[in-house]
Amino acid sequence: MPGNPLPDAEQLLKALIEQMRPAVGPETGLIGIHTGGAWVAERLHQALKPKIPCGFLDVSYYRDDYAARGLKRDVKRSEIPFEVEGRDLILVDDVLYTGRTIRAALNELFDYGRPASVKLATLVDRGGRELPVAAQFLGARVEADPARSVDLERGADGRLSFVLSARES
Amino acid sequence: MWLNPANPQLDKKGQLHHLLTLEGLPAEILWQILDTAKAFVGSKVKKVPLLRGKSVFNVFFEPSTRTRTTFEIAAKRLSADVINLNVSVSSQSKGESLLDTVDNLSAMHADMFVVRHGESGAPHFIARHVAPDIHVINAGDGRHSHPTQGLLDMYTIRHYKKDFSNLRVAIVGDVLHSRVARSQIHALTTLGCPEIRVIGPKTLLPAHVEQLGVQVHYDMRQGLKDVDVVSMLRLQNERMQGALLPSAQEFYKYYGLTDEKLALAKPDAIVLHPGPMNRGVEIDSSVADGKHSVILPQVTFGIAIRMAVMSIMAGNKP
Numbered sequence: 001m002p003g004n005p006l007p008d009a010e011q012l013l014k015a016l017i018e019q020m021r022p023a024v025g026p027e028t029g030l031i032g033i034h035t036g037g038a039w040v041a042e043r044l045h046q047a048l049k050p051k052i053p054c055g056f057l058d059v060s061y062y063r064d065d066y067a068a069r070g071l072k073r074d075v076k077r078s079e080i081p082f083e084v085e086g087r088d089l090i091l092v093d094d095v096l097y098t099g100r101t102i103r104a105a106l107n108e109l110f111d112y113g114r115p116a117s118v119k120l121a122t123l124v125d126r127g128g129r130e131l132p133v134a135a136q137f138l139g140a141r142v143e144a145d146p147a148r149s150v151d152l153e154r155g156a157d158g159r160l161s162f163v164l165s166a167r168e169s
Numbered sequence: 170m171w172l173n174p175a176n177p178q179l180d181k182k183g184q185l186h187h188l189l190t191l192e193g194l195p196a197e198i199l200w201q202i203l204d205t206a207k208a209f210v211g212s213k214v215k216k217v218p219l220l221r222g223k224s225v226f227n228v229f230f231e232p233s234t235r236t237r238t239t240f241e242i243a244a245k246r247l248s249a250d251v252i253n254l255n256v257s258v259s260s261q262s263k264g265e266s267l268l269d270t271v272d273n274l275s276a277m278h279a280d281m282f283v284v285r286h287g288e289s290g291a292p293h294f295i296a297r298h299v300a301p302d303i304h305v306i307n308a309g310d311g312r313h314s315h316p317t318q319g320l321l322d323m324y325t326i327r328h329y330k331k332d333f334s335n336l337r338v339a340i341v342g343d344v345l346h347s348r349v350a351r352s353q354i355h356a357l358t359t360l361g362c363p364e365i366r367v368i369g370p371k372t373l374l375p376a377h378v379e380q381l382g383v384q385v386h387y388d389m390r391q392g393l394k395d396v397d398v399v400s401m402l403r404l405q406n407e408r409m410q411g412a413l414l415p416s417a418q419e420f421y422k423y424y425g426l427t428d429e430k431l432a433l434a435k436p437d438a439i440v441l442h443p444g445p446m447n448r449g450v451e452i453d454s455s456v457a458d459g460k461h462s463v464i465l466p467q468v469t470f471g472i473a474i475r476m477a478v479m480s481i482m483a484g485n486k487p
Contacts, residue, residue, distance in 0.1 A: 058208065061217035061247075061480070070184075070484030071219075073201065077208045111214045 005142065006162040009152060012123045012139030013040065013160065017047045019137045020090070020121060026051035029089040029115075033105050034058040034076045036094030036152035039160060040123055044092060055080035057091075062104035078108065085113035090137070094152035096122040099133030124162070126150055177296065184485040187296040187305040188478055190314040191355040199359055203324055205477035209246075210470065219480050220249035223280040227253045228270075229308070230286040235444055235468065236308050236318070240283045243475035249281075271295050279303060281479065289313035289348075304482045312346055317478060318443050319352025321471040323360060325463055326398055328470065329439050333362045339392055339434075340383075341368040342402035342424055342451050345375050345413075349443045350402055354381050368392035369424060372413040389424050393433045399461075400441040401426055404451050417450045427453045431461060439463045 024030070028050050032041025038056050045054040058076040060066075091105055102120060109115065121137035126144050144150050148164045155161065172186065173179040176193055180186045185198050225244040227237050237253065244251045256270060265273075274282070281304045284292040289311030296305040309315040330336055338357055344350045344367050357365050358381070365383040367374060379385050386392030393399065404420060414420050426440065440452075440461045448454045457464060 061219045066219060066484055068486070070486065071205065071480050075205055075208045077212060078214065080213070107218070108214065111216070 005144065006150065006164065007124070007140050007142065009123060009139075009160040009162050013043055016040075016121060016123065016137055016139045017044060020044065020048060023119070023137070024048040024050055024090070025088075027087065028052075029055055029080075029082055029084070029087050030092055031055040031057055031080065031089055031105075031109070032092045033101060037092050037122075038076075039152065039154050040094055040121075041092040043160070044121070052082045055082065057105050057108055059101060059104035059108055062108045064100060064104065080112055083113065084109065084115050086116050089115045089118045091118060091120050093120070093122045094124070095150050096120070096125040096133070096135050096138075097128050097150075099129045099131035102133045103131055123152065123160075124150065172297075177293070180485060182485075185478075185482050186485055187292075187307075188316050188482065189293050189296060189305070189307045191316045191319045191352045191359070192314070194316075194355075194359065196359050196361075199320070199323070199356060202320055202474065202477050202481060203327060205481060206320075206324055206470070206473040209473035209476045216246050216248060218248045220244065220247040220280075220483055223249045223483060224278060225249045225251050225281045225283060225479070226274055226277075226279045227251065227283045227308075228256055228274065228285075229254065230256045230284070230291070231309070232257065233285055233309070235471075236285065236315075237283075239468065239471045240306075240308060240317075240475050243472050243479060244281075244283075246472070247476055247479055249479070252277075252279075267291065267294065268298055271298060275299060275303060281306065281483065283308050285309045287311055306478060306482070309348055311348065313348055313351065315348040315352050315443075317471070317475055318349050319356045320478070321467055321474040322349075322353055322400065322441055322443070323356050324470045324474055325441060325467050326439070328466070329463060330397055333357065333360045336362050336398060337364045337366070337396045337435075338362055338398040338400065339366045339368055339386075339396040340400045340402065341389065341392070341426065343373045343404050344369050344378065344402065345373045346405040347402045350400075351381075353400060354383060358382055366392050366396065370414070370420075389430055390433055393430055396434045396438060398439055398441065399426065399431065399434055401446075401452050403443065403445065404447055406447075417447075421450055425449070425451055425453060426456050428455055428459065431456055441467060444468070 030041050030045050032038035041054050057078045060075045119136040122135045123139040124142045126142050149167045151163050153161055178187045178189050241251050283306045285308040292307035292310050340350050367383045368386045368389050442464045
């Protein structure tokens, strides 16, 4: 694939905000998955201004590849500063790939309560699904070499951008 | 041998495989454990599925309530299956050797052993003989080491004081018999604490303790002056053989922590105690229950520390 095949994250974010606007009310819970998804969720929260604060999940303790990959170095605390029970929620992540992160997030979420509904918003979908997971709100589809990892980065000025890197072993 | 020969707690990649002592454990691993524990403290979700399907055996050759219970709670909050064995009252009294006991437990498909033993070095001995996929955590061995207690003390100090680089810490009482004191001294040194004092009567301080890089004080009033942290040790009656002390009352008079002696420390000093306390021997009730005391938070943090140690170790593959 010639050049950088990855789209501009800031443009995708704009598109995502417009897609989500009709679906986000004052009581909608936005929950970002650490780390990239948390950045996206913060930005969505700023733009869509639901009344309740933004929630964050670190799914490290729920991952199914823990036995093979171990615990990552800087696990964050999951913080959901609102009642999950009976609420419409939107999970936010940066890259949708195998679907396993979303599975882990759903498992963790249901330990907090029984939401009325859960939708998924991601900046990009790179295919390669191993589980029946789909995003209701999506920035763009991308194709990337399976040997590479698509990662979101946040610059010092807060701007988001995508980078391709070698997959962690 | 797949373990790191220079430090048999670590695998060849330098990752934590067993936790036997804080002596020689790299600062990076100490910080990793403290940081990981932070994510467990105050978490709304009590139970996570990290160790689902794993079996943690609490093997206690010496009685303990608090340590065993907090290990059990920690393992259960990680969804492990926990089996508690009080070996002191079963196999050993029938004459089974330590290795036979361990081999038998390994044959029951243990993934992790949490071991307390009255002899220094017993967990180390076990760690050298188990299969490579089994992890061993020392829950206190003789006078040698009690690493998770040392870690939870570091967590507590960091929680209240934020940083180790400007701290003055006093460790008071029966240092001679205390594995807690040794673990604290090693951890504080590794984490960069500039001034560690040990305070106690000569008969209860190990010979040449200053070689660990600590200041020695026989006068408690002098030793407590301007300290940020006072770590009281339990007077280990059950380990006290021979005439090291005239009486518990005399010990209280000179080395018991009272409000009056504590007033010599900094106004915002915190008081730690690993428990169980002998009120009126090493610590006065009004201090134990007073505003400087962080003794009960220590217990709570102890669960998070043990969860952190288990989740890091179980995720490290040799």
